[in-house]
Amino acid sequence: QITLKEPGPTLVKPTETLTLTCTFSGVSLSSSGVGVGWIRQPPGKALEWLALIYGDDVKRYRPSLRSRLTITKDTSKNQVVLTMINMDPVDTATYYCVHRRGNYYFDSWGPGSLVTVSS
Amino acid sequence: QSVLTQPPSVSGAPGQRVTISCTGSSSNIGAGYNVHWYQHLPGTAPKLLIYDNNNRPSGVPDRFSGSKSGTSASLAISGLQAEDEADYYCQSYDTSLSGRFYVFGTGTTVAVL
Numbered sequence: 001q002i003t004l005k006e007p008g009p010t011l012v013k014p015t016e017t018l019t020l021t022c023t024f025s026g027v028s029l030s031s032s033g034v035g036v037g038w039i040r041q042p043p044g045k046a047l048e049w050l051a052l053i054y055g056d057d058v059k060r061y062r063p064s065l066r067s068r069l070t071i072t073k074d075t076s077k078n079q080v081v082l083t084m085i086n087m088d089p090v091d092t093a094t095y096y097c098v099h100r101r102g103n104y105y106f107d108s109w110g111p112g113s114l115v116t117v118s119s
Numbered sequence: 120q121s122v123l124t125q126p127p128s129v130s131g132a133p134g135q136r137v138t139i140s141c142t143g144s145s146s147n148i149g150a151g152y153n154v155h156w157y158q159h160l161p162g163t164a165p166k167l168l169i170y171d172n173n174n175r176p177s178g179v180p181d182r183f184s185g186s187k188s189g190t191s192a193s194l195a196i197s198g199l200q201a202e203d204e205a206d207y208y209c210q211s212y213d214t215s216l217s218g219r220f221y222v223f224g225t226g227t228t229v230a231v232l
Contacts, residue, residue: 039223046208046223046224046225046226047157047159047165047208047210047223047226048223049220049221049222049223052221060218060219060220060221061218061220062220063217063218063220066218096164096165102170102171103152103153103170103171104152104153104155104211104212104221105153105155105167105170105171105210106155106157106167106210107167107170107176109164109165109166110164111163111164112164
């Protein structure tokens, strides 16, 4: 069974950098077919995929946010880190860590982490 | 912005059948990429409901079914129950000039009358 966990609620100020660490178990991010990534949901809005990293270190980013996002992995710690620079209040959302399987879908989700951007 | 379009809401009485459409384009669903569906209850993490167009993960009731045709897909819920009240999202993969990325639908709220 795959489990993923994001940090607790986070408050960041506008223009600051957000760093989120996902810790997972039940899967090893060391093979090319395995992927772990991030999806967010602003209040009252739809799900929005952000980034994904594969076991072979290939990375995919949401095109509209590519310049602000960086995703990395630490295979030895079973962790994936998402960094988003220049945060804005519109980035306020619940951020989910997810496991990608098979034909491009997400079969396991973390409980979510509320990120609030406010001065 | 989302590139998969869903109706904002659908509703039905208990026991009825409702369907949710998901309309994409030639760069995602029409390109042959599979469609997946998620159920999202308030305060919880989304849950995979249908994968690869019409497959149910273990534990998902067979009241839920999916289909895909051309640039669109549908989720059907038969024998609607109160516990089915939730938001539903379709998801696929897109390859365009912008790159390769995962796309979600706009989301549909199901209400049980």
